[in-house]
Amino acid sequence: MTHESTETSSDSLPTVEARLQAVEAQVHALQVALQQARALFHNAPQATFLVNAQGRVVQANAAAAALLGSTADLLHRRPLLGTLPPSSHTAFTALLDRVFGELGPQTTELQLTGTGGRIMDVLMAASLHASEGHEPLCQLTVTDITPFKAAHEVLLDATQTQERTVQMLTLKLRQLGEEFRNVMLVSEGELSTTLTRAQNFLTLHERQTDPDERQRSLHHVSMAVQQTQGLLDSLKQYMQARTIRARPQHVNLARVLREVLKDTAEARLERDVQISQGALPMVVGDSRVLHIILHEYIVNALKFTRVRPQARLHVLVKETDTEHWIGVEDNGVGFNMRQKEQVFELFTRLHASDLYEGTGLGLAVVRSLCDRFGGRAWAEGKVDQGATFWFAWPKVPHSDAGSGLS
Template identity: 30%
Template sequence: MGERIRQHDWSSSGLGPPETWPLRLQGYTDMILRMPTPAIIFWGPEQTQIYNAGYAIIMGPRHPRYLGASYRECWPDTYPTIYPWMRRVLDEGEVIQVDKTLIPVTRHGFTEEAYFTFSFVPLRDDDGRINGFLQPVNEVTEEVIAERRLATLRAIAPRATTHAEVMQETAAAFRGNAQDLPFAVLYLWNDAVHTLDLAVHHGLEMIPEPLRTAGEQVFASGEASKVEDFEALLGRSHTGPWPEPTRSAMILPLRRSPAHAAGGVLVLGISPRLHFDEKYQAFFEAVARELAAVIEQQRAQQALRESEALLRTTFASLAEGISLQDADGTIRFSNTAAERLLGLTADQLSGRTSEDSRWHAIREDGSPFPGEEHPPMVALRTGQPQLGKVLGVRRSDGSLVWLAINALPLPGREDGSPGGVVSSFFDITERKAAEARIRELNATLERRVAERTRELEEANRELEAFSYSVSHDLRAPLRHITGFVQLLDKRARSVLDAKSQEFLKTIAEAAQRGGQLVDDLLDFSRMSRAEMRLASVSLGSLVEEVRRELLPDVEGRRVTWKVEALPAVHGDAALLRLVFRNLLSNAIKYTRTKPEAVIEIFAHALPEETEVVVRDNGVGFEMEFVGKLFGVFQRLHSVEEFEGTGIGLANVRRVVHRHGGRVWAEGVPGQGATFHFTLPLSSR
């Protein structure tokens, strides 16, 4: 987009070539070109347009023709709306924020309903005068329309219980969204006379007979149909909330899903200011499904009222406890299972309410469960189902039974309040006992885990003390061996043949390796016992110090160091020095077979920690052995190939873990190895 601005002919705009623009305008332009969101600058008395790639999308077919054009020339349809805000910015220097504003936009070949959230920010020229404004823009059309459509779906008869109420609330929901539904006509199938009856209509004063005929065709086929020339079907022009006439409509079968039979058809007008895309069609389909579900639900409730006598017979045969209470909460019916679970006869249950003082109910925590809070009473009071509620009932024989209860309010009253409540409940006493046993087992397991953890920690301490003691005890004999070998070499070198001298050298080197191994063991043992001295540590300085210490190891070799800027971290400087010394000395050691060694050190900032990486181009390793890398005395190469004791990386892991970090490695044979470790941003 920046190149297009530089190559654009700006002569007609009065601005001239970009390189001659005021310095501030050049800076503003560079700023919007870097912005990830749509933004446009209007500059000078004509409000000449300069915009970024994001705004080019909003421009649509206007781009790039209107780059450098005036606001009025490019946006004649929105200019009257924008002009008052523009003057407040240019004249008074006011910053204005506008949210979800309807601004009709001509694109896709027609005037489209569009919503924008945008700001007006005054811009000053090199003399300090306000000479334009910046407009960061965010189109929120999809968000506004989605919210509006969701509100319509929620408004379709949410509380209706009778057929008349469903029709009234449906009509109100359609009227509340004339933007998406310029008109709506609902036909319901009359099974008695096999025809479609008009049930609800909105936005049309007269309903032509050809519309019913088209609806019958859709009802018979079960497939939705789009009417492209609705004016011809209607016989006249229809105008909804917009100046443009409604030219097309959809006729949809009224059903909950393709698997259900249609209960009618729904005719919905298509807005002339919206593109009829998949989302728009899906909204129409959702309206039809929701309305079908509401009508079916209302009919089901009516059928429930009419079949109460049949349900009584059915309830009596169920294994679950069933009770029926009237609008006052008085028990009018209970089945045999309910009498058995509650320990009462039918006569004893009949006439009781949930608030009867003879009930002794408790909650799961053992506290009293007041009658007015029992699920049936809550369902009556709120009109909402109460599902899966648990309470305990103390029966007359003193036993306690735990019940899971579902309470469903029944329609019936003219004011819409429940006419009663039906409750089903079953015995979960055994389940509760099993849950208690599981909790007890979990508690026992937690205690055992805690005991084993303490035992393991004690064993680790004893093992570390043992390692420290053994390492100390081994030092003295190794020093003796080294000392006596040196004495023997001085006194007897002249009388020893070459083979004997080689034996002495082997003994001395073995003793030195043993001494080094003991020293490494002592360091490893100290790692977990040494007190950490936490402070801010510059990793860059630490790496440079370690590199200087290792200079003798790279003498005579070609080694390329690639060290990026490293951050400061919170840690123990001495322990972190040991980490870098081990990793860098390993990198030097395992690259000595390469003509040129390349060692990289860099870091990444993560949300809660810093990741440090050390990479080399050395001999590498097979990833199947990566689990052995950080173990004590674990080596992937022989001593003859590469010297070492196999403790260095174990020390690295222990130091990093003591800092609360993580450590891992990757390798490719012949290509090198990469070691990662992390350090928290603050001490743990």
């Protein structure tokens, strides 16, 4: 009996040893797997925290520690809430409540205080890790989205700027279209009136027999034709000025004035006209635009000094920190300062058209061009004591100067 029991016990030893070896192998495998899992967690490129229900850090991988400018050991058992700015405290607490309330994985955007106190916008993804016999933990995966948010803000700003630009251009196009329609309607009426007057006097001329009367009728026809031609010329200048694509460059205003005076030489024939000027500056602009402005001011001064035995025109020059002021002063009939804004309105005449020719387009074009280049146009005057027409030209070119819209 004893002999048999001894043999049975001896036979079972290899079996126990085999089982022990198998268990040891399993434990070793589990240790290796645990080490691998820890290494994977620690070296994961994504910043990851394990926190308990109170929000204290149980573990933090290398990326998470680097994100906060700390180490895993220093972060251990520290409240993660302390790394968040106050504005994100409520969002973080609510995130933990939802996760530990077993509402499933959660995601939220909040801010985190990183290395050197830098405030980062982060996306925080959270999920619950619970195992029997162990404290439930929340895994937080943190992604720095600060560059994305910054790029988004830049894109949003650019989009809003573009939308405002489109709205502004749409409004300008609408205003320009309305202005064109008004100009065409009024021009049609003006042309119809002058051509009808010419036709009426031609008809009268055919019926008249007295040479003096026939001559007077022809004179009226000639005046009506001149008015028609003047209106057509003004319309041409208006269209050119409103659609011109400016080429900003350094412009010598003294040279522009000399060209204007050459163009207006015929209007000064058989008149006593004295023209003086200050030292005109170099400006940045388009020479064609500046020629139009000075031409209109000189022609305007010559027109309203016609009643003077001697016309005196003086080109004034002033300067501020940001602008050059150029004025054309005359000793003409002047105007009431209560009408100073009407002077620059389309088709506005402050004086009788039978005494002073003109279409009322020129000064409106001047103001439009000045506005387009970031400048200003205004006038000063006294009845029967002359007037001064000014324009202010910016020293730094306006950003919309090259546009064909104004």
